[in-house]
């Protein structure tokens with residue numbers, strides 16, 4: 001039975017003979033897929049290390065806020081960050097709505113950490 005992957009990479013004009021043009025296409029597609037996946041893995045590592053760095057700073061901010069009795073959240077700062085990220089996202093060919101949701105997701109976690117500092 002033909003797999004989903006095979007059908008997605010097999011041109012309609014391709015012959016089904018063993019070791020023929022079909023094999024070439026499949027091998028080429030597998031190489032291309034491997035290259036993309038290697039890039040994706042590198043970029044995922046960058047994302048994880050970048051987030052780790054960001055949380056180091058926000059943990060320090062959380063401590064500072066707790067020590068000085070400052071509120072965990074700063075809606076004005078968040079509005080600026082979101083506007084800036086939406087602009088960056090459009091220039092980076094990333095959906096601005098996705099960028100906004102992603103930042104909000106992270107900030108929600110940060111505020112949760114900040115509140116723990118204040119307990």
Ligand SMILES: O=C(O)C(=O)C[C@]1(C(=O)O)C=C[C@@H](O)C=C1
Nearest residue numbers: 058061073074075077078107110
């Ligand atoms: O800049 C702050 O005051 C933070 O606490 C950091 C941060 C953020 O994660 O960027 C988190 C919560 C605030 O509402 C705004 C921004």
